[in-house]
Amino acid sequence: xxxxxxxxxxxxxxxELVHLGMWAVTGYQGEDTPIAKRYFxxxxxxxxxxxxxxxxxxxxxxxxxxxxxxxxxxxxxRVRDLQxxxxxxxxxxxxxxxxxDRDLAGQEGRRTIDTPGVERPxxxxxxxxxxxxxxWKEFEKNDLANVILxxxxxx
Numbered sequence: 402x403x404x405x406x407x408x409x410x411x412x413x414x415x416x417e418l419v420h421l422g423m424w425a426v427t428g429y430q431g432e433d434t435p436i437a438k439r440y441f442x443x444x445x446x447x448x449x450x451x452x453x454x455x456x457x458x459x460x461x462x463x464x465x466x467x468x469x470x471x472x473x474x475x476x477x478x479r480v481r482d483l484q485x486x487x488x489x490x491x492x493x494x495x496x497x498x499x500x501x502d503r504d505l506a507g508q509e510g511r512r513t514i515d516t517p518g519v520e521r522p523x524x525x526x527x528x529x530x531x532x533x534x535x536x537w538k539e540f541e542k543n544d545l546a547n548v549i550l551x552x553x554x555x556x
Contacts, residue, residue, distance in 0.1 A: 412454035417480055419447050420470045424484060444468075493540060501532035 407415065423444050427437045448468035451460040459474040474480065505528050523531070539547065 407454060409455040412450070412456055413459065413474075415447065416451065416456065416459055416470065416474055417477075419444055420474060420480065421483060425487070497533050497536040497540070500536055501529050504532050505529055 423437070423440060426440055427434070431437070432441070445468055448460045448470070451457050451468075459471050460468050461471040463469055469475075505525065508528070
């Protein structure tokens, strides 16, 4: 068995990482997914060491006897800020990628037949990257100010 000594501060940071990791893994799908179950026992083991590490106030027992991060840990400003920043980054990356995919699909539908002797057309990845760069420039400059949602329409 491997023994790794942690100070209370280091263990607290480890609990933050474990909480953030499980938060990302369970995400919007909950704890009953195969991926969440894969990490559950390790999560419980690390949370179970809290008292021994001098961090009992960071963990609490659920009604079913399993452990979870206490509000003191889960609702800490630093943890909430990391979660918020992560969600914001995911939103922007997904928005750019999906808009670029949509635009490329529209362009591909309108594409004309290749003309012999003409320079090779850009690859799909090159086209996507160019479209994504355009969206990144727009969003960095204007945020969502120029985004218009067409209900029931297709952009």
